[in-house]
Amino acid sequence: MSRRPGFVLEVDKSTPSTLFWNGEGFVLEALPEGSRVVYAPEPVKALEDPYGAIRHALLHPVGDRDPLPALLRPGMKLTICFDDVSLPLPPMASPDIRQMVIETVLDMAAEAGVDDVVLVAALALHRRMTEEELRHALGDRVYDAFAPHGLLTQHDAEDPDNLVHLGQTDQGEDVEINKRAATSDLLVYVNINLVSMDGGHKSVATGLASYRSLRHHHNPSTMRHSRSFMDQPSSELHSSNWRMGRLIADSGVEVFQIETTLNNDTFPTNFAFLQKREWEWSLRDRTTYAATSTALAKVPPRLSRQILHSIRSPHALTSVQAGEVEAVHALTTANVWTQQGVDVEGQTDILTMGLPYICPYNVNSIMNPILVACLGLGYFFNMYRGRPLVREGGVVIMRHPTRPEFHPGHHPSYIDFYEQVLTQTVDPTEMHKQFEESFATDPWYVHLYRTGHAYHGVHPFYMWYWCAHALAHVGRVIVVGGNPAAVRRLGFSPASSLDDALEIASDIVGPSPTLTHVHNPPILMADVH
Amino acid sequence: MPIERDLRGKRFFVTGATGFLGTALVERIVRQVPEAEVTVLIRPGRRADPGARLAREVIKNDCFDRLRDELGDRFDEEVGRRVRAVAGDVGHDGLGLDEDGRAALADADVVIHSAATVSFDAPLTQAVEINLLGPSRVAAAMAANGSKGHLIAVSTAYVASTHQGEAKEELLSENPFTLDVPWEDEVSSARRLRDDLQAESRRPDRLAGFAKKARGEIGAAGDHLVATRSEKLREEWVSEELVKAGTARALSLGWPDAYPFTKALGERALVEQWAGTVPITLVRPSIIESALAEPRPGWIRGFRMAEPIIVSFARGLLAEFPGVPEGIVDVIPVDLVVAAILAVAARGPESGRPEVYQVASGVRNPLRYGRLVELATGFFQRNPLYDDRGQPISVPEWSFPGRGRVQRQLRRADSVMTFVEKVITALPIRGRQAQLAARIEDRHALAKRALGYVELYGAYTETDARYRVDNLLALADGCDAADRAQFPFDPAAIDWDSYVLEIHLPSVLEHTRVRTKPGRSVVDKRPERQRRAILSPDRHLAVFDLEHTLMSSNVVDTYAWLASRHLGPARRARFVADLVRQGPALLALDRRDRGDFLRSFYRRFENAPLDRLREDSWELFHRQLLTRSFPDGLARVRAHRALGHRTLLITGALDFIIEPIRPLFDDIVCAEMEQRDGRLTGHLTTLPPIGEARAILLADYASSHSLSLEESVAYADSASDLAMLEAVGFPVAVNPESRLSAIARRRGWHVEHWAKAEGGSHRPLPLGPFDVTSPKAVLGR
Secondary structure: OOOOOOEEEEOOOOOOOEEEEEEOOEEEEOOOOOOEEEEOOOOOOOOOOHHHHHHHHHHOOEOOOOOHHHHOOOOOEEEEEEEOOOOOOOOEOOOOHHHHHHHHHHHHHHHOOOOEEEEEEEOOOOOOOOHHHHHHHHHHHHHHHHHHHOOEEEOOOOOHHHEEEEEEOOOOOEEEEEHHHHOOOEEEEEOOEOOOOOOOOHHHHHHOEOHHHHOOOOOHHHHHOEOOOOOHHHEHHHHHHHHHHHHHHHOOOOEEEEEEEEOOOOOOHHHHHHHOOHHHOOHHHHHHHHHHHHHHHHOOHHHHHHHHHOOOEOOOEEEEEEEOHHHHHHHHHHHHHHHHEEEEOOOEEEEEEEEEOOOOOOOOOOOOHHHHHHHHHHHHHHOEEEOOOEEEEEEEEEEOOOOOOOOOOOOHHHHHHHHHHOOOOOOHHHHHHHOHHHHHHOHHHHHHHHHOOOOOOOHHHHHHHHOHHHHHHOOEEEEEOOOHHHHHHOOOEEEOOHHHHHHHHHHHHOOOOOEEEEOOOOOOEEEEO | OOHHHHHOOOEEEEEOOOOHHHHHHHHHHHHHOOOOEEEEEEOOOOOOOHHHHHHHHHHOOHHHHHHHHHHHHHHHHHHHHHEEEEEOOOOOHHHHOOHHHHHHHHHOOEEEEOOOOOOOOOOHHHHHHHHHOHHHHHHHHHHHOOOOOEEEEEOOHHHHOOOOEEEOOOOHHHOOOOOOOOHHHHHHHHHHHHHHHHHHHOOHHHHHHHHHHHHHHHOOOOHHHHHHHHHHHHHHHHHHHHHHHHHHHHHHOOOOOHHHHHHHHHHHHHHHHHEOOEOEEEEEEOEEEOOOOOOOOOOOOOOOOHHHHHHHHHOOOOOOOOOOOOOEOOEEEHHHHHHHHHHHHHHOOOOOOOEEEEEOOOOOOOOEHHHHHHHHHHHHHHOOOEOOOOOEOOOOOOOOOOHHHHHHHHHHHHHHHHHHHHHHHHOOOEOHHHHHHHHHHHHHHHHHHHHHHHHHHHHHHHOOEEEOOHHHHHHHHOOOHHHHHHOOOOHHHOOHHHHHHHHHHHHHHHOOOOEOOOOOOOOOOHHHHHHHHHOOOOOOEEEEOOEOOOEOOOHHHHHHHHHHOOOOHHHHHHHHHHHHHHHHHHHHHHHHOHHHHHHHHHHHHOOOEHHHHHHHHHHHHHHHHHHHEOHHHHHHHHHHHHOOOEEEEEEEEEHHHHHHHHHHOOEEEEEOEEEEOOEEEEEEOOOOOOOHHHHHHHHHHHHHOOOOHHHEEEEEOOHHHHHHHHHOOEEEEEOOEHHHHHHHHHHOOEEEOOOOOOOOOOOOOOOOOOOOOOOOOOOOO
16 A cells, blocks of 8 residues: 655544644644644655665665775774664664664674774763663663673763864864764764754764864854754755764764664554544544543643653664765655655744654653743744745744643753743843853753763753744744743743634734644654745 | 929939830930939940940930930030940849949939839749839948939839729828738748749759750750750740749739739838938839820830730731720820929929829829720721731721630630640641741740730729829929920820820831731842842852752662662562651651661661662762752752852761762762771761751861851751751751741741752652662662
8 A cells, every 4th residue: 555645634614623732642623714734644664674774775885985894894993873862752662773773783893803892872962861771772782782891882072081173164163072983993873864954964063072062053043044954955053064074074084874764653553543634533543532632631740751751652664874974864864855745835824733742852851841942943843844834923833731840850951041041031142142151061060961861051052042943933932731931931922722822823913814733743844835 | 493494414323224214214304404414324235335235225216316306416425425324233232333333323413213124024033133122222322322312213103003993192001902011021032932943943854844845846956956945945934933923922912913013012122221311202103105295206115015915906916805995094105204203303302201203194184995995996997007918907896805704715725726836846847838837836926925915914904093193293283384395294285086096006006017008018028138148259158958958858768769779579569668667766766866867777788889889879869869859959059159159068968879969069078987898887987967066067167168157158957957057147947847947937047948840759769770680689688
């Protein structure tokens, strides 16, 4: 059976209510007649023999690269870097794609007699992964072989002894990355490419970089000029990473890039209704929807969070390509578009979205208000190519409980950011000037980042910068069902229902606006003509 | 008889100048009697000599504002020249005068003795020493120093008892209604009683009782603090017993309390011993209240008898007050009393028998109790006080019940609240919940106070004695028109309605911290101010307790986490069951003595491999402790550091457990455990830094770093940290448990409510995560 492409539905009298994520739960909302709902294409068929496909990719690299075995020799220094816990979402059912790829790479390395091998989790300024998370990503065999000997490491952007400054790009951007990786004879990077922003030179130039290097592209100006992040030629973030990546390559760092794409089969059978089109729900879908949404609403947020975070996604491998970074990434990006691209005619006055319980920065953690803003305005808003789905000066309506809850171990600087920065300003440029430095260099945050499982002190700023483009573009952001105090703290307007939100929006977009809803899951990229 | 002329240039010697009447007297003399000089007898304070007390407690009082305005730049010079203080104490024979003081007394033309313990509930011995013996001592000192002066002894109209009927201006020996008790016997009995009570208070069972109560109030704060508190309780007990004894003795002789009783015996003692030797006049005012006109209408000093009752009434707290509506409340404005005394001084002593002047309003110009209540009710209906939500408070309607009924009601309320208070203090609550205890304590204090008012003052609203003022009126008749204008004292001049409504009640409100404006108050600014003071760059050191101050954890939690870290599921269940079973015993031991508790609990670490614990402790911190931390607290530590303050953590937790939090502070003092061959022995190397030891460690630390404790801030959550909190200039109670909450409130300490982040861990007994690979116990057997 061939898969169906993406679809734009026009809501009429007979359209059933539309599913919205609502944090640790979901609701059905009746959208006004004439609204559009954008659905993602159906899952791309999985590769039948993933191990075989991986092996094939490593033996048949693209771009100017020899097959991996030819790059391996006894006595060499090999470093294998991999994407961290922020990918994929939700975490995929075992075996994780990283485990499959790394096992294959290690087999080849063993055959070639390479014995100086170190694994590095490419954290950038993310939190260190826990033992359970590492075991899940790499599998017990790899973990037990490397971790006890200190050969499984996590990139430390604050370790002066393990960073090397490779130079500055022609735009004056410092390139400073993980020393072990940069000084290895070969750097193998194992990527998971969930959205088109991931991968390519960003893998090494961002994932293995220091604050000194990252601040050149993680800042309000770059973010505002990335329209969108997902649209590589129009993304300043992309350009900066590409300049850095090329400098890394020119410095003699041999990168063997392995990129993978997954299909959008995001939720297991129990939650299959989430990614179906509502008018095609079976009786079973309706029943499970009713049962799960009621149950999730009844239990305390702590428990519903626990239930949802234990979901393992059936994501399956749809492509794997290896070799030279840019050549690999061109193929990868095309594959991502195949899975996620949907053509949409024209912009809309109001863009609505339901925000789920998870984003790249709260795996096994809590989706705090800053992450809510980032997921809505940083991610969902930017899932476009060409023009934003919502017109300039339009309104974004998001649904999320937006409770002022934080994980004190994972997001300590977010708590202070929420209390000390957002109470003063919500303007990215202003906070960049006034507050970023003190958070970025606070020794306590550095300590927690380096020794615990905390995001770097500067990370909440980056999350806010992600929103910069949307904040500059839209006229108003309304959060339905959010904690009013928290929503106002973010500079948004709280509304108790979708109807209220539309009423509030009418101040800006008039009484009969156009409305477009991005249906999620699964995620999609809108190609707006 | 021009008073001004007769008194011009006279030398006055005044006792009790720091009191209400005394201050008014000194001011009036300086302002209205040209060239007169005043020597005031002042007891040297612990920190201030009499001169300083004179300046601070008398001259600085707003009583002198009028004179300050009139004299302008000349005020200091003029007052300095005419008023001086000598050291002395009416509680000592010979008044404890030095050479200078004796000379001043000998030279005085007029000696006005107005020093008294006016409190109706003074301990008997204090009342005896000052009220009973004071007047005679002054007379004796005058005689001994060859003074030829005129002694005017200020007494009280109530010496003539509170019985119904008329009380004439006559010596008590002539009054048929007062019992003739030998005052010498009362003095020696009171002194003996004090000695007996002192001995009684030291009996072992009593001492045990005080210690138990002290422990109940401040908990396991350390032996020294408990001892200090329990000694204070002992002294309070002696004092309370003496108060009870005074009231009982007074009642048995027909006086409502110890004040008029001792004053009456004081008159007798004075007259019996010194009449004939020293020229004496007795002036007996009734209840002295705010000024009618001099130095300004409404001037009052201190909170006197009626004011607390009026305010409690206006705040709706006194639902009932006993009294007879047609009874007379004998009130007299202070300036009338002052004028009467000066008129008496100007006239000079009678030869022979001492004269008595009663300065009272009841006969000449009576104010009925019913009318007073009516006026006050009307006043507060028009000018209501407001509660803390900004709503006007409606005043209760008094139905004038009998005293017994009101007392019974209030006593019942008192005992109920005592019980509730006890229960709440015993509950393991902290932070905002503990403030509930504070609120109940507040209500209780109010109820107790109401009961106190009724017991103390009830007699005065039920009295129907009428104090005749024939002598006073005769004195007034002898005054010329100028005197009457300058020194009026005829009570007929008082217009009660306007006095109550326009002078007295507004003055009372002005002196009370009550809300007289509607609307919600701006948020209490005090915490903000205190926080600014705490975070001033001038501070030197900020010292923090850890458990419940910066994070919600304790030694049992951390132990449970570490001990279960490598346990398999079955042993884990047994471990939890064991720990829960031991819970009550552990809790009890912790309450009794924190040091013993820690030492005994830490035995559990015996034989544990240190390296493993060190490693696990990092995990414990990041995965458990941090999720139970108070972000505001951690931010506060860093705020202190950013301001350049030194930061110090003092905790009873073990060194390896707090290792991950070390970078937050400049220094850490914690418990350390002995080790042998890489394993812990279960014994601490030093005494654990808890309780009083913290104060000592803190003092040592401050002095070795040349930091001033006065300029330091301490943060702690429990009364067991009292010593440390008391040691610094800026104590902060963080989420205080109920005992510390009560202490902090009483002492006005800053209180912070720091909470776990929403989303932090709430597990009651946190256990370590399962060990995926090889479960094996690290701790315990």
